[in-house]
Amino acid sequence: MDHQHGRLLVVGGTHGNERTAPWILQCWEAQPALFASPLPTTNCIGNPEAYGANRRYMDRDLNRCFTEALLRDRNCTVREVSRARELVDTYGPNGKNPHSLVLDLHTTTAAMGSSVVVCGERPVDLALAALVHQAIGIPIYLFRINEEHPEECGFLVRRWPCGLVLEVGPVAQGIVDMGTVRKTAACLESVLAVLGDCLRSKAKLPESVVVHRHLASLDWPRDGDGRRIAGLHPDRSQWDWTVLLPGDPLFLMETGETIAYQGEEPVWPVFCNEASYEEKGIALSLTQREIKTPPADGLEALLALLGS
Ligand SMILES: [Zn+2]
Numbered sequence: 555m556d557h558q559h560g561r562l563l564v565v566g567g568t569h570g571n572e573r574t575a576p577w578i579l580q581c582w583e584a585q586p587a588l589f590a591s592p593l594p595t596t597n598c599i600g601n602p603e604a605y606g607a608n609r610r611y612m613d614r615d616l617n618r619c620f621t622e623a624l625l626r627d628r629n630c631t632v633r634e635v636s637r638a639r640e641l642v643d644t645y646g647p648n649g650k651n652p653h654s655l656v657l658d659l660h661t662t663t664a665a666m667g668s669s670v671v672v673c674g675e676r677p678v679d680l681a682l683a684a685l686v687h688q689a690i691g692i693p694i695y696l697f698r699i700n701e702e703h704p705e706e707c708g709f710l711v712r713r714w715p716c717g718l719v720l721e722v723g724p725v726a727q728g729i730v731d732m733g734t735v736r737k738t739a740a741c742l743e744s745v746l747a748v749l750g751d752c753l754r755s756k757a758k759l760p761e762s763v764v765v766h767r768h769l770a771s772l773d774w775p776r777d778g779d780g781r782r783i784a785g786l787h788p789d790r791s792q793w794d795w796t797v798l799l800p801g802d803p804l805f806l807m808e809t810g811e812t813i814a815y816q817g818e819e820p821v822w823p824v825f826c827n828e829a830s831y832e833e834k835g836i837a838l839s840l841t842q843r844e845i846k847t848p849p850a851d852g853l854e855a856l857l858a859l860l861g862s
Pocket residue numbers: 568569572660661
């Protein structure tokens with residue numbers, strides 16, 4: 555039996571122009587008592603080169619590079635693929651300095667507030683997300699992994715046995731906004747407190763949680779040349795996390811015409827006006843609300859990873 559505690563990896567700057575988390579890690583280094591982690595914890599900058607250049611990435615989105623195929627392809631010269639491999643070889647569960655849990659701290663330009671993103675549906679991730687949700691009430695976004703689509707797989711957190719993404723917004727790219735720093739720090743503190751509860755056998759899953767399950771992403775309406783010809787409709791004061799009903803105004807076109815939402819079911823939009831999704835052809839994503847029972851086996855798996 556292995557009685558060692560699990561180790562936690564905290565990553566900021568997976569996207570080099572999201573400067574909030576690297577700033578928090580810098581403060582944590584300058585003030586070691588800033589956060590009390592109940593586990594041996596390592597901090598790292600996900601994409602140091604892109605962070606130095608204040609760009610999302612150099613060659614390719616690092617947070618889409620962690621697929622088995624890319625990590626295996628030793629001939630690939632994409633800088634982010636090499637960096638992904640380096641992170642896995644160093645801190646991955648079978649790396650030189652193995653870690654069992656990862657927290658990947660991001661920001662968004664969308665006015666989503668704080669949320670926790672679960673990539674895929676591993677019970678262990680769902681259990682940790684449910685405990686964090688219970689502690690500070692932030693919404694849970696369940697992102698579906700689609701190995702067939704390069705934009706919907708290859709997430710960093712999937713290379714560790716347990717991993718969550720924290721997303722905090724709205725904040726512009728390339729700046730450190732202290733309000734966003736505080737919100738992100740509060741989320742980080744909450745995750746650390748939850749892990750502490752787990753280690754003291756005090757963690758109890760809520761009976762149910764509301765989750766937002768990813769359904770689809772919508773691109774902007776475009777003309778024949780691919781030029782964007784609409785914006786999000788101004789008649790909705792709050793886009794993210796608020797219900798969009800069939801027939802509700804969705805886009806306002808360059809012509810002044812309103813395009814209504816055509817779906818058949820109510821949906822809850824997220825990542826509305828995320829600046830970095832322009833290149834991915836995503837204007838917003840749509841989610842479905844569900845009530846889910848957090849998996850008890852997920853909590854067991856989490857406790858086993860923590861070595862408690
Ligand atoms: Zn990001």
